[in-house]
Amino acid sequence: MKKYLFPLTLLLILGLAAQSCSSLLDKAPLSDLTSGNFLQQGVDAEAVLAGAYDMLQSEYYIFDLFTNGDVISDNCYAGGDNPNNFQLDQFRVTTTNGNVQRDWGYLYEGISRANAVLDNVPDLVDPTFSDTRKAQVLSEASFLRAYHYFHLVNLWGGVPLVKHVVTSTDPDIVQQPRATVDEVYAFIISDLEFAAQNLPLSFPGQAGRATKGAANALLAKVYAHQPNPDWTKVSAACDAVISSSQYELLASFDKLWDGTANNSKESIFEIQFIGSSPESNWGVQLYMPPSLSGDGWRKFNTPANDLVNAYLAEGDSVRYKSSIFWEGNLPWQDENYPGGLVPFPNKQRKPSSWSSPAHIMVLRYADVLLLKAEALNELNQTATAIGFLNQVRSRVSLPNTTASAQADMRAAVAKERRLELAFEGHRWFDLKRTGTAIEVMNALGFSYQVDANKLLWPLPQREMDANPNLVQNNGY
């Protein structure tokens, strides 16, 4: 403050001399930093960008991602003791479900923070802040914004497209109506294409940043998830990742999860943790059994019998052992495992009393190879597709696929994705985009009946109340 004292005093004197009283009183507070006035140097831009990345360590990506991707699907039971998670698992979600409300909030907060970069960095003039770096910063923010919107559109369908930081509370500005699903996808794609163009292949020594590979991998997923998948573009985006020579499958599947190979050659986008607050992955404590977590309450995201059986039926012992940890003599009863031995997801380890250093890999090379196989198969190039599928299988010592017809290959890829990517937050979204969600879930024999309405969440009641321009999803 001291260094501003002289100019401030001078300003006051000049102000008194030259200006009327009311304009003097209307001055913006000099001591307040707002997202609008503090970007003066490159380091400021980096700080705002770091704030945008920080949302990857929010509850959404630490915990809810796996509830949404695996618990809702046939991979996991809710476990734990949270009524919200049971609602989601059993397809009786209400407009006041706490997860539904908070996830909407987390994702839009992430979007707002990315928008703070995208709104303010372009006009920043600092000779030490190169145009190249500026374009990268904007691209990293674009990637993050696209990633949040990708989750929003998957969970809710068309959502309000907030493209700039909201700096007003005017109802006309804050009460945005929903965009269509196609509009949201178009926006995501334009962000990702911009990012893919400007991001470098890697940031040496700076793991965790969005790279060209991350943008292309997410583009491949986005083209596959949009209402009418564009398989040519999925294939091309996968090619951009594959031909970049940045990525390969790790020889050992287990090494992906044991904490010894963070930011490996297989990892395309990985959320970083160092294991001390606030950089802790506290989610691991929620999944791991008493022998590892040191506590005795019922754990979340219990692997489903259907998934266990899928591993066994495939003879997929490598991934089965790496993905699922069994433990008995528990201080609770699990109605799904009356025998007493209960499975636990094992892809994030070392709970470390809520301070796990376990990274969360949200995009990895095996996902891209399987998307490539799927795209080629849909483009009637089944014979070529088989090679990509077999790459993934041979790494875990499984024989080549026996599928050769297009329909068989489609089923083979879907099964492979499930076994390869279990507990990584993909399954429910894969089921939805392939149009198999209703059939698969209703075949499990639970009391619920899934219909088309239940494939999307309700908009939170709180949001509907605060924004009368929203229209609720069908069935809620």
Add this chain to the structure above:
Amino acid sequence: MDLALFSGKIVLTTDYYDKQTRDLLINVNLPASTGFGSGLRNLGQTQNRGWELGINTFQVDKKDAGWSTSMNISFNRNKVVDIGGEGSEIFTGAIPENGFAVIVKEGLPLGTFFGYVAEGVDPETGDMTFKDLNNDGQINDADREVIGNANPDFIWGISNSVRFKSFRLDFMFQGVQGNDIFNATRIETEGMFSVKNASATTLNRWQQSGDVTDMPRAIFGDPMRNARVSSRFIEDGSYARLRAASLTYSLPQSLLNNFKISHMEVYVSGQNLLTFTAYSGYDPEVNRDGNSSTSLGIDYGTYPQSRTITGGVRLEF
């Protein structure tokens, strides 16, 4: 208007006021799609009008005895006049995992509760029945309406001061009448949706077909949302309270002179000594949201006021 009767033994004061407040800055909940939870908005105009009536009486005023009473009562009516156009609504008073409980709307008072209308427990299913306000055959967020008002019909107070020889007794009763409280604490203690302690009132819950009770069934996760924001949790918040009382005894001067003490009194006094209310929570005089001007009368695990009793000796040399 002021009036004094019987040589000033009765003094009456009355006031009427009509106050318009413009350009209120209110912290409003924003759509979360903004990335922010709330922000300041200029709320337009509210109106407060009402009567205040005060009576002071001096029943006894002698050397060795005295008794005076002061009574007041006030009737305030509050109304939102303008929040940016007819039909504009602002919701506030969020209950965790249950949406909002308060609506701000033109023509309604600040502190209006909004939610579903509970119509009791269905003896067949044990679930709450809610009123289908728009008769569309389903119960959803469109079936909410005004379910209560946190503003009292009137507030009142009576204080008495009685002295007799060396004793003096002062006490004050105070109360409010006709206000509603949204008892959100009961959502947690009577919701029966998760594994935790519950209120003893849940012993009366529905347990089998045919049970007639006002307490719905216990079911994990509350699939039928029996514990949603509804008139089930609206309670009458009226109360009368012995706000303060004190009894003082002054020791005789003849006794004190030996010790060069000019004056000595012994007293015992207390606050919040008695409360008369039908409200089921800890304290009818609560507001979770503190000084909020829009979110009034919500009890959500809110700490009750303490009852204090103080005793002492006052000496003058």
